Amino acid sequence: MSRLPRSLRQMLTIARRDFVATVFTPIFLLFLFAPALMGSLSALGGMSAAAMDDSTADKSRIVAIVAPATADMMRREDVRLRALYRRDDTPSDLLIQSPGRDPAAQARALMADRTRDVDAVLYGPLDRPQLLLAPRNRRTGDYMDALAQATLAAERLGGDLPRVAATRTVVERRTTSITGQHQAGFFAVFGIFFLTLFLASQVVGTMAEERNNKVIEVLAAAVPLEAVFGGKLIGMFGVALLFVGFWGTIVTQVASLLPPAAAGAIGDIAPAIGGPAFALLFAAYFSMAYLLLGSVFLGLGAQASTPREIQMLSLPITLIQVGMFVLASAAARRPDSWIATVAEIFPLSSPFAMAGRAANAPQVWPHLLALPWQMLWVVLFVTVGARLFRRGVLQSGSATPFWRRARKVG
Amino acid sequence: MTATWAVTAEGLVKRFGERPVVGGVDLRVPSGAIYGVLGPNGAGKTTTLRMLLGIIEPDAGHRTLLGEAVPREASDRVGYLPEERGLYPTMKAREAVAFLGALRGLPLSEGRRRATDLLDRVGLGHAVDEKIRKLSKGMAQLVQLLGAIVHQPELIVLDEPFSGLDPVNQEKLEALIVGERDRGATILFSTHVMAHAERLCDRLAIIAGGKRRFEGTVDEARATLPSRVHYLPRHPAPGIAALLPADAVPEGDGGWRFTLPDAGVEPVLLPLIAAGHGIAGLTIERPSLHEAFVRIVGDHAGHDRSAGENRA
Structure with a gap:
């Protein structure tokens, strides 16, 4: 058998072993369902926070001290203005009181009330109102201004403001909007970053198993180290695909149960290259991002000889990923800038940036160049990682990582 | 001589940093023979075998493995049991044997079938579906040895195969080695236990101080001392x-x-x-091989101990 088919066969044998050894364990179930656990905890936390928020909101009020003749008008305007706000952005409930002998003292007394939180108190004539405001309630103050103004206008117009409702016609865009493209770009960059952050860093400790079990000697005798590294990378990539496939299926099934109107909630996401091509390129660039980062992490992790050293690597590894995300995000925001070009060419950020490009530009040819370019770097990183391992670990036998050897030389 | 050589080595040299470990070893292992590489601890036996197999590259010298100048090219026709045994502890015995065969090109289904037969032959039929971590050290060692021969290689390289085995398992291993030789395979093994070499070897080399000090049959080795x-x-x-x-x-x-x-x-x-x-x-x-060995190795033993050997 010639060299390449043999290496591929050996690579797949190792990949299969790693995949099976990872997937058919109870720990993998924990890993697979981690997002569900995370989601449940987030939902619980969110519900608790919302409950706390609601209970706080129940006790918060804005108060207007106005004459009884104006009170009804102000209530009507309050209802009209509130309809313009989102539920979580609505001002606190309005409480209207009639003015006493000293409205200013009455307002100060309301602000000092310990039985409820009063965010703002408006008093005085509506054309020259006074407003007492609790700290960090600037928007509430703006609302009170608008409420006073609307009530005054209604008063001057004899009790009601005219109601105007335009005839509405929805016009679908024939081309994707720039906002939609940018949203799609950010979605692509963040999606790949999110997935690789969770999945690619697992590769870092995979060679430790072979070193601890001494299996590496058998593997190294039977298989080129490049094939060992490649096999381990593919095996863990298989695990990542299983994870993404599992959750992708669940998410799409849940999405299909949602009413069509809910699709509008995800906004105007519209990639310039078109939906199907964008989905394909997203999958391709996720694969390349995983393989690129994974090959670097595998090479670094193979140099580490103890679990402690592997743990120490987690910080620089996360920083590398965050760095690539920041670079690619900047590229997605400014698609035609020099930073976009740098991010698209630099191998580790290239998959992120090119996914962003797919959202922002309709041309296909850059992707036909980028994918082989990224693959070339995967091969390069695997080869360099294997050679460092052969020199640093197998040949000297003392498991001296390259950074220690560099220190000795220094 | 008309014999074909399963393994040849000329002037193999290896240094780890400033420390010489193998200082110019020559070997010629005839096809179909059981060939022993003998030497005291730290003589350079393991390093020599690792160079022959292409796990590490020599600093100088040439070697061929089953006629291939690049050992990797012959890897599917070679079986190897390293001195430091290594198996995946969560793998079952049959899967471990089949996996090691698959690395050398044997289809997994065929590997599983052969693994079942082989495990049965060495008295481990009951442990076919046992995880490696549940086996004794000796049993795990036998499993690894079966992994080295399951693909019926032309050359089997065994580094200190008897260490860690009880006498019963040592006997089983000797029978396996002889059986493989009878099948037509060449066996190259290292040991510092003379009794095994005396019983098994058709030819042997004695290495000390990183150099070959003797090459020949057991009788020729004994003949280096008078009766x-x-x-x-x-x-x-x-x-x-x-x-x-x-x-x-x-x-x-x-x-x-x-x-x-x-x-x-x-x-x-x-x-x-x-x-x-x-x-x-x-x-x-x-004279026994033991006496001949002590005589041949002589003063080099002291130097050997300082040489040491290394691997991952």
Whole structure:
């Protein structure tokens, strides 16, 4: 058998072993369902926070001290203005009181009330109102201004403001909007970053198993180290695909149960290259991002000889990923800038940036160049990682990582 | 000589940093033979085997493995049991054997079938579906050995295969080695236990101080030392020492021990009989491989221990 088919066969044998050894364990179930656990905890936390928020909101009020003749008008305007706000952005409930002998003292007394939180108190004539405001309630103050103004206008117009409702016609865009493209770009960059952050860093400790079990000697005798590294990378990539496939299926099934109107909630996401091509390129660039980062992490992790050293690597590894995300995000925001070009060419950020490009530009040819370019770097990183391992670990036998050897030389 | 060589090595040199470990080893392993590489601890045996297999590259010298100048090209035809055993502890015994075969090109389904047969043959039929971590060290070692032969390789390289095995398993291993040789495979194994080499080897090399000190058959190795004669006179008398060779020394049983002369024992015995001492007992003892080894290795043993060996 010639060299390449043999290496591929050996690579797949190792990949299969790693995949099976990872997937058919109870720990993998924990890993697979981690997002569900995370989601449940987030939902619980969110519900608790919302409950706390609601209970706080129940006790918060804005108060207007106005004459009884104006009170009804102000209530009507309050209802009209509130309809313009989102539920979580609505001002606190309005409480209207009639003015006493000293409205200013009455307002100060309301602000000092310990039985409820009063965010703002408006008093005085509506054309020259006074407003007492609790700290960090600037928007509430703006609302009170608008409420006073609307009530005054209604008063001057004899009790009601005219109601105007335009005839509405929805016009679908024939081309994707720039906002939609940018949203799609950010979605692509963040999606790949999110997935690789969770999945690619697992590769870092995979060679430790072979070193601890001494299996590496058998593997190294039977298989080129490049094939060992490649096999381990593919095996863990298989695990990542299983994870993404599992959750992708669940998410799409849940999405299909949602009413069509809910699709509008995800906004105007519209990639310039078109939906199907964008989905394909997203999958391709996720694969390349995983393989690129994974090959670097595998090479670094193979140099580490103890679990402690592997743990120490987690910080620089996360920083590398965050760095690539920041670079690619900047590229997605400014698609035609020099930073976009740098991010698209630099191998580790290239998959992120090119996914962003797919959202922002309709041309296909850059992707036909980028994918082989990224693959070339995967091969390069695997080869360099294997050679460092052969020199640093197998040949000297003392498991001296390259950074220690560099220190000795220094 | 018309034999084909399964393994050749010329002037293999390896240094780890400033420390020389192998200093120019030559080997020629005939196809179909059981060939032993003997040497004291730290002699460079493991490093030599690792260079032959292409796990590490020599600093100088050439080697061929089954006719291939690049050992990797022959890897599917080679089986290897390293000195430091290594298996995945969560793998089942049959899967472990099949996996090691698959690395060398044997389809997994066929590997599983052969693994079941082989495990049964060595008395591990009950452990086919046991995880490696549940097996004893000796059993796991046998499993790994089966992984080295499951693909029926032309060359089997075993590094200290008997270490860690009890006598029963050592016997099983010897039978397996002989069986593989009878199948037509070449066996190259390292050991520092002379008894195994004496029983198994068709030829052997003795390495000490990173260099080959001897190459030949077991008999040729023994022949590097003269045989010893133990003579017990029927009628001991004070003048007997004058009739014996100069190196003769008395023994506690009234007998004498001396080196067998090149001309044989008869020229010594005839004067003794004529003088009336007679022969109550006579034994000619050939030196053991152990004695030959100690003699050949000699002063190099001290140096060897300082050389040490390394691997991941």
